[in-house]
Amino acid sequence: MKDVVLTGDRPTGPLHLGHYFGSLANRVELQDVHPMYVLIADYQVITDRDLPGQIQRNITELLLDYLAVGLDPAKVTIFRHSAIPELNQLMLPFLSLVSVAELQRNPTVKDEIAHSSQRAVSGLMFTYPVHQAADILFCKGTLVPVGRDQLPHVEMTRLVARRFNERYGEVFPVPEAMMGEQPLLRGLDGGKMSKSRGNAITLSATEDETAALIRKARTDTDRLITFDEAHRPEVANLLTLAALCLGRSPQDLAEEIGYGGAAALKRLVTEAVNEFLRPIRKRRKEHAEYDVRQILAEGNERARERAVTTLDEVRAAMGF
Structure with a gap:
């Protein structure tokens, strides 16, 4: 069976060179080899901030970054998180498979909390890794191109897939992380490269x-x-x-x-x-005149068809 690739980003600002060498370059190569879903994770923007900011503008800019580096919407399914309600319904059964302690130990979550712009850390922050597990597993993703800092999230997804299969029967493949060969790039201030910390060179x-x-x-x-x-x-x-x-x-x-x-x-x-x-x-610049809404509408439709099928399988396996 052919591997299915799931990858994506939160629309919190422009992508940077750390994204490119950590993940984007892999995606461009993989789009000619495997079926690929590229998630614009708009719901996840509110995990570490009180307001989503200029969400519509950021989504457009993110899609333009994708097109600029060479992702082809004719080859990959690019879709919005908030357009696929069935995807988010998967998070409920998945949350029942992990403990609070396991969520609290996640090193990526700890780092995000340390740099959160929220007045108080929300419950959504702790469930962020399980939300990502739903993102990966709704399309039966088996390969996840990530930067090194995202490896703990992939490990959580593997844990969720194994536990669901053990409890309810074989439904999900256990995905693998795909790392770029390049070393981890730090920000220009010596810290973690991040668009929110102003220490990164953006692609735009x-x-x-x-x-x-x-x-x-x-x-x-x-x-x-x-x-x-x-x-x-x-x-x-x-x-x-x-x-x-x-x-x-x-x-x-x-x-x-x-x-x-x-x-x-x-x-x-x-x-x-x-x-x-x-x-x-x-x-x-060449793609700036494209109708990104049409690209997203077509991608949303394809992604939702896949999510409906997976959610039906989950409900059947659980006896609902």
Whole structure:
């Protein structure tokens, strides 16, 4: 049986290079090999914020990012969370399969709580991993391209699938995480790269915006540029970013810069990133006139048909 890929993002702002090297590049390659569902997780926006913000605009911008990196709506099913009520109904039986302690231990949830913009942490935050399990399992997803920080959520989905099958009979495959081969990129301030923390280079950033962000990136005072992740993490992160964009090793780039210091390092990174993003920016501009509502309407219809079938199977297995 062919693997089914489920992936997606929350529409909380533009996607960035961390998303691209951590997950998006995998998706573009996989769309020609496997059936793929790409989720715009609009309901999950309120897990860590009191208001969804400019949700409609963010959904449009997210879809434009998808098209810019090369996802093809003729090959993949792109859909909105809130358009598929059957998907969300799966969360109720799934929640009965996990303990409160297991939800509290999730390291990704802990990190999101630490950076939440909510006045108080909501119950939805703790159920976030189970919500994601419903996202993956509604389409019988078997491959989940993720960044390293999302691995705990995939583990929760595997746990839910196994426990449901043990309790009610075989309904769900146990999915596997698919990691990009590239190392984890940190933000320009040395912390986790995140669109909400303002430390990321977005795929939609202009050349001038990109240059300004890199100029403000943290480095150190040593003029000799070396690749040392343990002792010089900020410098190593910039070298890694340039290396990913250029298809070279960070060690070679460090040797090339030598005693050029932070200024030479940042010039190299700026040129590498802008050159890499140039075709993505071009495609994004070309797609900006497309009717994204039509793309989503067609994707929603296909996704909902799949969700209805899966929910019927779940109800039958549970005896409802």
